[in-house]
Amino acid sequence: MIKRTELIVMVLSLVLGCNTVKNANNTQKGAVIGATGGAVIGGVIGNNVGKGNTVLGAIIGGVVGGAAGGYIGNRMDRQAERIQEEIPGAEVTRVGEGINVTFSQGAGVYFDTNKSDIKGTSVETLNKLAGIFKEYPKTVILVEGHTDSAGSDEYNMGLSKLRAESVTNYLISQGIDASRFTTKWYGEAQPIADNATAEGKAKNRRVELGIIASEELKQEAMQKTKG
Numbered sequence: 001m002i003k004r005t006e007l008i009v010m011v012l013s014l015v016l017g018c019n020t021v022k023n024a025n026n027t028q029k030g031a032v033i034g035a036t037g038g039a040v041i042g043g044v045i046g047n048n049v050g051k052g053n054t055v056l057g058a059i060i061g062g063v064v065g066g067a068a069g070g071y072i073g074n075r076m077d078r079q080a081e082r083i084q085e086e087i088p089g090a091e092v093t094r095v096g097e098g099i100n101v102t103f104s105q106g107a108g109v110y111f112d113t114n115k116s117d118i119k120g121t122s123v124e125t126l127n128k129l130a131g132i133f134k135e136y137p138k139t140v141i142l143v144e145g146h147t148d149s150a151g152s153d154e155y156n157m158g159l160s161k162l163r164a165e166s167v168t169n170y171l172i173s174q175g176i177d178a179s180r181f182t183t184k185w186y187g188e189a190q191p192i193a194d195n196a197t198a199e200g201k202a203k204n205r206r207v208e209l210g211i212i213a214s215e216e217l218k219q220e221a222m223q224k225t226k227g
Helices: 004-019 035-048 055-061 066-086 121-135 153-173 198-204 215-225
Strands: 091-095 098-103 139-146 181-185 206-213
Touching: 055 091, 055 098, 055 139, 055 206, 066 091, 066 098, 066 121, 066 206, 066 215, 121 153, 139 153, 153 181, 153 206, 206 215
Parallel strands: 139 181
Antiparallel strands: 091 098, 098 206, 139 206
């Protein structure tokens, strides 16, 4: 029998192998997984990746698959391209039927030490992002805050909360519907680089966005492609 963790790894490899291409077109790849298979895979991964609340888990957990997934992927391709065009510093990755955008210290949105206010070039970046979200209203957005390991766990959790909420609130202030947002924070619990180095810490001080199809877009995709 295949252990549960091994099954998750196998399925995740299948999904990412078919559906993840950084900075590239995913429309056709988004249609590889069948509608039923996509739903099953999305459920498995969405409930098990990381702590079940990561950007990746949210994106894969929302997989529709089949022709409808290809329809959604086409729109995500266009939105990802717009983000890359307007915000060159952002790390934009197309994953399945969604988009993962990472802003770190040197990539578009940054915060002063121990601060959470939006200012400087971060304002320009988020203004551009808000404009793109207005162009693509049928998406929902997960905002996650993360820190490096400097300071106590409790302090970093609070700081990541303030920073994530600052990004969400700023985008709402620019006219994006508040109902489109889910905001989460993890402190230092989910590093993507080595906290033993200054470079690694800079990468870990980040805000990540997950952009996925709204229920309205999913229904539109099903109707346009007849499921």
